[in-house]
Amino acid sequence: MFGKFLGLQLKAIGIFLSTSNHDQYLTEFLEDGGVLILLDILSHSLIKEADKAEALRLLLAVSNSGRDCKELICESHGVRVIAECLFMTKKADTRQAAGALLESLSNGNPKHQDQIYKSLIALMTCASPKVQQVVLHTLRTVQLKLKSADGSIVAPLLNMLRSLHLEVQHEAINLILDLKRQDVKATLLSGLVALLRPVTEEVQQQQQITEEAEMMKVTGSLPVFVQQAAAAKAIRLLAEEDQELCRELLSLGVIQHLLYAMGNREHTDAQIQASLALEHFVRSFPRIGEHVQRVMGSALFAAFMNRADAFHMKVDKRLAETLLSNQADTIKAPDGHMSDC
Incomplete structure (x- = not known):
């Protein structure tokens, strides 16, 4: 396992498999403990990434x-070994091979499908954006095969x-769009609606009383503002796909929260997506x-309807205060349902 020709040996076995x-070769390989050896290769920190990628490709051939x-x-x-390998790797080949293997293992494997699904959810906490991308892509594929979604997916996904x-x-x-049903x-x-109006330690709504008026100010970090903008975009895409989702979002007070996000002069994209x-x-x-x-x-509303994507340029300090402090309540028709008149 620690020889300099390990990668070459793995490639040679791959030719047979x-x-x-290849049934005879596969049977002999499995009977001789081939799977355990490959998993052991993935577990060792001293083995080169290229060799681990080759071991993953061999496991993929076995899985298929x-x-x-x-x-x-x-x-x-x-599943645990492959997930840990994916979590730790810094190489694109290893990431892609691990993602493909987890996806393959989830196909036609009902006994272990839930384990694979929850392992992918746990991997969403990885700090590496490249690993996150592979995990999310694989998770989408696995989720589409399942009849339901686990509640633990929501927080890391948001x-x-x-x-x-x-x-x-x-x-x-x-993935959010896939989960709408x-x-x-x-x-x-x-x-998603709550993210439009962050109330974490990083972003707080602050009131500053002056002699003239109550001033509202938004403070916070770039990731939180990016999240605010992405939440607004996701809400728009959900609403565009389904009128019933529109009504559910309205019942959650989405209008008030969108107006609030439009008042965030600290982050232009949040204003644009909310608009x-x-x-x-x-x-x-x-x-x-x-x-x-x-x-x-009336004048600003006309400008908003004319070019919503450019409305942020109209948002001065005074208008921002109005938007941040708006109290738009849930709008209901006389019969108690959302009005679409």
């Missing part, structure tokens, strides 16, 4: 050979929206437009 009639092989890998503590890497944000938002929908929607989301709600529910017009005033 990739032949069209059928359900019994998948179960053998999983029952040999393979935290992914803080990423400064667009690839990670893209995968996270796509799952049983975590309510928690996910309320979480685009609010524009969709206003065009879908004219009654909401009436309320937003009362908050902004």
Whole structure:
């Protein structure tokens, strides 16, 4: 295992296991403890990354050979070993091979599917953006095969929206869209709305009383503002896909929170994404437009409807204070349902 030709040996075994009639070679390899050796290679810190990637590719060939092989890998503590390897690696080849292997192990392997799913959720806490991207992409594929979503997925998924890497944000938002019909929908929607108005230690709403008026100020870190912008974007995409989701978001007070995000002069993208989301709600529910017009005033509302993506340039200090302190309540029709008149 520690010889300088380990990679060459693994490639040679791979040639045998990739032949069209490889059953005999595969049986001998498994009977001689091949899976355990490959997993042992992944566990050693002294073995080169290139050799670990080759070991992962061999395990992938074994996994693709059928359900019994998948179960053998999983029952040999393979999921934990592969997840740890993915968590620690700094090489693209190893990341991609580990992600492909976890995806393969989840296919046609109902006995261990839940274990793989929860391991991927746990991997979302990894600090490496490149690992996060692979994990989210693999998790999307696995999630689509499941009939339900685990509640533990929501918090780390929403935290992914803080990423400064667009690839990670893209995968996270796509996974959020995939979850819109799952049983975590309510928690996910309320979480997204809450992110529009951060109240963590990093971002706090502060009141400064002056002689003239009550001043509102937003303070915070870049990741929190990035998360605020990504939440607004996700809300818009969800609302555009489904009118019923629109109504659920309205019942959560999304309008008030979007107006608040539009007042964040510290982060332009948060203002733009919130404006685009609010524009969709206003065009879908004219009654909401009436309320937003009362908050902004007629002239600024006209400018907003003309170019929502450029409205942030109209937000001066005074308007920002108005948006930050707005008290837009949930808007309901006389019958108690959201009005779409």
